[in-house]
Amino acid sequence: MSPTVLIVLIVIVVIVIGGILIYNGLVQRRLRIREAYAQIEVQLKRRWDLIPNLVNAVKGYMGFEQSVLTSVTQARANAVAAGGQGPAQQASAENALTGTLRSLFAVVENYPDLKSNQNVLNLQEQLTTTENQIGFARQHYNATVLDYNTGIATFPSVLIAGPLGFHAEQFFDAEPEAQQVPTVDLSNLSGPTAPPSIPPTVPPSVPPATPPAAG
Amino acid sequence: MQGQATQDFYQQESANRRQSILLVILLTAVLAAFGFVIGYAISGTWQGGIVALLIAVLISMLLSSLSYFSGDSLVLSVSHAREVDSTSAPQLMNVVQELSIAANLPMPRVYVIDDPAPNAFATGRDPRHASICVTAGLLQKMDREELQGVIGHEMSHVRNLDTRFLLLVATLVGSIALLADFFLRFTFWGGMSGRRGRDNDSGGGGGALVLIMFVVGLILAIVAPIIGALVQMAVSRQREYLADASSVELTRNPYGLERALANIASDREPLAVANRATQHLYIVNPLKKFGSKSAGLMETHPPIVDRINRLRALTGEAPLDPQAAAGLAGLD
Numbered sequence: 224m225s226p227t228v229l230i231v232l233i234v235i236v237v238i239v240i241g242g243i244l245i246y247n248g249l250v251q252r253r254l255r256i257r258e259a260y261a262q263i264e265v266q267l268k269r270r271w272d273l274i275p276n277l278v279n280a281v282k283g284y285m286g287f288e289q290s291v292l293t294s295v296t297q298a299r300a301n302a303v304a305a306g307g308q309g310p311a312q313q314a315s316a317e318n319a320l321t322g323t324l325r326s327l328f329a330v331v332e333n334y335p336d337l338k339s340n341q342n343v344l345n346l347q348e349q350l351t352t353t354e355n356q357i358g359f360a361r362q363h364y365n366a367t368v369l370d371y372n373t374g375i376a377t378f379p380s381v382l383i384a385g386p387l388g389f390h391a392e393q394f395f396d397a398e399p400e401a402q403q404v405p406t407v408d409l410s411n412l413s414g415p416t417a418p419p420s421i422p423p424t425v426p427p428s429v430p431p432a433t434p435p436a437a438g
Numbered sequence: 439m440q441g442q443a444t445q446d447f448y449q450q451e452s453a454n455r456r457q458s459i460l461l462v463i464l465l466t467a468v469l470a471a472f473g474f475v476i477g478y479a480i481s482g483t484w485q486g487g488i489v490a491l492l493i494a495v496l497i498s499m500l501l502s503s504l505s506y507f508s509g510d511s512l513v514l515s516v517s518h519a520r521e522v523d524s525t526s527a528p529q530l531m532n533v534v535q536e537l538s539i540a541a542n543l544p545m546p547r548v549y550v551i552d553d554p555a556p557n558a559f560a561t562g563r564d565p566r567h568a569s570i571c572v573t574a575g576l577l578q579k580m581d582r583e584e585l586q587g588v589i590g591h592e593m594s595h596v597r598n599l600d601t602r603f604l605l606l607v608a609t610l611v612g613s614i615a616l617l618a619d620f621f622l623r624f625t626f627w628g629g630m631s632g633r634r635g636r637d638n639d640s641g642g643g644g645g646a647l648v649l650i651m652f653v654v655g656l657i658l659a660i661v662a663p664i665i666g667a668l669v670q671m672a673v674s675r676q677r678e679y680l681a682d683a684s685s686v687e688l689t690r691n692p693y694g695l696e697r698a699l700a701n702i703a704s705d706r707e708p709l710a711v712a713n714r715a716t717q718h719l720y721i722v723n724p725l726k727k728f729g730s731k732s733a734g735l736m737e738t739h740p741p742i743v744d745r746i747n748r749l750r751a752l753t754g755e756a757p758l759d760p761q762a763a764a765g766l767a768g769l770d
Contacts, residue, residue: 262539345528351582352532359540362690 245380249389252371256392259364260310263395266357267302267317273353274299274324277346281327284337291323291330298323310393317357324350361395368392444687446680447598454599461606466498472654473497479650505609506602510561510569513608513719517559517711519549519571530577533585534570537593540688546570546596555707556580559719560592561601568596573709580698587695588702590685591721598684600677608716614665618658675740678721682745683752692749699749703742703766742766 278292298320305316328347331337338344372391375384384390470491477490524531531548538545546560546568556576562568570592572585580588595601682699686692702722709724717725718738743766747757758766 259542266539348529348532352529352536355532355536355586356539359536359688362540363542 241379242383245383246387249371249374249380249384249387252367252374253389253392255367256364256371259360259367260395263357263360263364264306266353266360267306267313270320270350270353270357271299271303273346273349277327277343277350280340280342280346281331281334281337284334284340288330291327295320295323295327310395314361314395321354324354365394368394447594447684450600450677450680451598454603458599458603458606461603461610462498462502465502465610466495469494469498476650476654501610501613502606505606505613506563509605509609510563510567510601513561513605513716514549514569514571516713517551517571517716519551522548522550527577529582530572530585533582533589534593537586537589537688540590541593541597543568543593543597546593548572550574550577551709551711553710554578555709555724556702556705557709557712557724558588558592558721559716560595561605561719562596563602563605564599565596568601570596575705575707576702579701579705583691583694584698584701585694586689587685587691587693587698588721590688591681591695593688594681594684595677598680600681604677604719608719611662611665614658615662618662621654621658622652622656675738678740679745679748682749686749686752692752696746696749699742699745700766 274295278296282292298316302313302316302320305312328350331343331347374380375389375391473494474487474491477493478484478487480486480490522530527548527550530550534548535545543565546562546565547570549569549571551557551571551573553573554575556573556579558570558572558576560568560570570589572588576585576588595604682695685695689695699722709720712720712724717723722742723739743758743763746766750757757763
């Protein structure tokens with residue numbers, strides 16, 4: 224076998240092996256995205272399940288605030304419906320739901336009986352932690368999407384990604400208006416369940432996932 | 439901010455794997471040398487020395503395995519930690535759950551120390567066998583955001599295997615101290631029974647053994663604090679800076695951790711259960727030494743003011759003003 228043929232064969236083998244490694248890497252990254260998305264869905268579902276309990280707990284006390292309660296219930300229904308429609312749709316519906324919950328908790332602050340009700344406090348903590356877990360799950364999801372999108376866009380993976388069916392995935396974004404901090408006056412709160420002061424700036428290098436919500 | 443911290447993170451992770459192995463090898467070598475010397479001294483032959491060396495290597499492997507697999511239980515029980523769950527500490531468990539999701543790690547076991555001094559540590563040989571421990575004081579004195587920052591710091595230690603290396607350090611240093619103790623006690627026994635007027639023949643051989651044990655014990659007793667000090671130098675304070683940065687990377691919020699560090703450091707109560715072997719595991723040095731300069735080489739933790747200033751730099755804020763810094767200076 225002449226040296227030229229040998230060299231050509233070796234080059235071909237190297238290319239094929241390289242291709243396999245790249246392919247496997249992309250598949251792994253894509254699977255991580257699916258896994259991260261499933262995590263988000265688990266948390267979202269948890270929130271959907273908590274909300275009816277919360278609404279029931281406060282309903283008796285808050286006779287005059289029906290509109291707030293109705294908007295929460297409606298937003299929840301929308302979010303459940305948006306469940307199967309992909310990250311962008313789902314993100315938008317879930318962000319709307321977060322907004323209504325914030326309004327609800329702001330209103331709860333005006334009812335001292337409710338504020339000290341242990342049931343409500345427990346639910347509040349549950350919802351707070353669910354909000355945070357959604358936020359972190361989303362953060363992790365966006366990190367996996369970033370990793371994958373970078374993988375298929377960089378050389379040499381970019382050469383084979385398109386033909387092999389690897390396309391960019393969507394981030395689980397916050398809508399621009401949802402990044403507005405709601406103007407709720409909570410300045411007279413104290414104690415361990417006080418909401419954090421939301422930092423004034425979001426570092427630009429971070430994918431635009433909203434920081435954990437109230438609480 | 440994100441890129442550099444992530445790079446440092448992976449570097450630290452590899453360094454921890456390496457250093458853990460090196461530590462075990464070093465311990466084995468030291469004990470083997472001791473064993474050989476003792477064996478040779480007792481038997482007067484090379485073969486005797488080799489046999490003792492092998493026994494010492496066996497002991498060392500036993501010690502290392504115990505440290506690696508059960509070291510975390512030891513540290514937790516020495517610190518009088520009790521395990522909690524979502525019924526006994528719901529908010530704490532929730533916060534740990536949140537950070538586990540952020541870090542993409544399995545949920546660690548969570549413990550509480552019943553002490554009013556606020557502090558926290560993490561231990562465990564890898565993320566699947568990890569435990570995070572906080573004091574009751576921390577739960578009382580921190581708000582949710584600050585607690586998140588602290589737990590984020592501890593999860594970062596778990597994630598990059600700091601806990602593995604620091605655990606081996608804690609238990610191996612502790613076990614050398616124990617060995618020293620053992621050898622010295624052996625001497626007193628042997629010495630005491632010798633003084634009760636035993637037969638000179640048996641006393642002669644026994645006497646030599648006792649003398650050797652005494653010398654070994656003495657050497658270990660001298661060496662243990664030196665090793666402890668060397669280890670403190672090796673336990674790089676970089677780890678704490680990196681864990682702070684990683685915590686912010688997880689929570690996307692430096693303010694919680696910043697406030698937590700300031701609050702923990704300015705709380706003047708010492709933590710009763712902490713000692714020299716476990717001190718480096720905590721987020722802020724629990725053995726408060728007010729007035730001493732913690733920039734010294736022998737310190738396990740970097741100065742609080744530096745840690746806070748680095749956190750402030752992450753969001754482009756100015757460092758602490760001199761008045762605030764003076765208030766926290768000398769506290770670590």
